Amino acid sequence: MSTAITVPEDLWEGDNEGVITAWLVEEGSQVNQGDLVAEVMVEKAQYEIEAPAAGTLTITKQEDEVVAKGTTIASLDA
């Protein structure tokens, strides 16, 4: 089963886009639900992205890519 990691719609208010500033877990790593996996920056504010489920990480949006809220940035395969 695959679970998408998306930039949560309620992570920040407004329509600003963010930038993926860091993946904190390497491609192919096993993560647990709630693990901090990435950081997205909007206007000098860093937002933490957590794993919504346990699984093996496949990154689809790389560091320095611009992302909107709701964008899928990775998936987790259990």
Add this chain to the structure above:
Amino acid sequence: MNVPLTTTETTFPSLRRMSVEEGLRAEQSLLEEVCEGESDKRILAWQPSDRALVMPRRHARLAGFPDARERLEEAGWPIQFRGSGGTPVPQSPGVVNLALAVRCRVGSSAAHLEWGYHRLGDPWCGWLAELGVASADLGPAPGAYCDGRFNVRIGGRKLVGTAQRWRRVQGCRDMALLVHGAMQVEGNPAELVAVVNDFQAAIDDPQRFQAASHIALCDVLPDLDLEGTIPGLLKRLMTSKDVAPA
């Protein structure tokens, strides 16, 4: 040991002096304490006892970073990383840092990055006005290093740089905000600007920053008793309302 203020305390201790590494770690622990429910609000004021050029970790991916790090280290400015956003900022004994961690409800007007910047910056401007600096406001300072929309400015020049980090609180819809401000209080801004420009040169980035876009507190309040007045700023930050008007 770092002992941040809590909302239940009635006195407001002044500055703590610690290394940049210790200060950054202490700020991070404020966010963790708010997330863990130990308090809904924490604050810390600290002044570095050493020097460092502090930046988000993503800068380590720059092609020229290893050489730049070595060059800055040799010049007495070791590079350290911080958890908030933005670009390189020099930390030295001439800088005072304030960090405020607040728990917010997602979907409320409080959970908004603009609110977070005003939550720190508006009391800061009020404190400056109380000291007689009536022209302080929030806004950009073109030409300044680590510029943003919410610097605390005096006459359009950057006095305080601000940045944030947000974390979701486990098990609920709350968010925890760490908002940070770094204010140059002593020395010539040109000296700190030169450090950032040295880094820019070392990573082969053509952008250069201007000393005229910065101002230090000593430029406008040369006789200020900083130790005696910082508690007033802390009090303003701790007692401001945490829900912005709709």
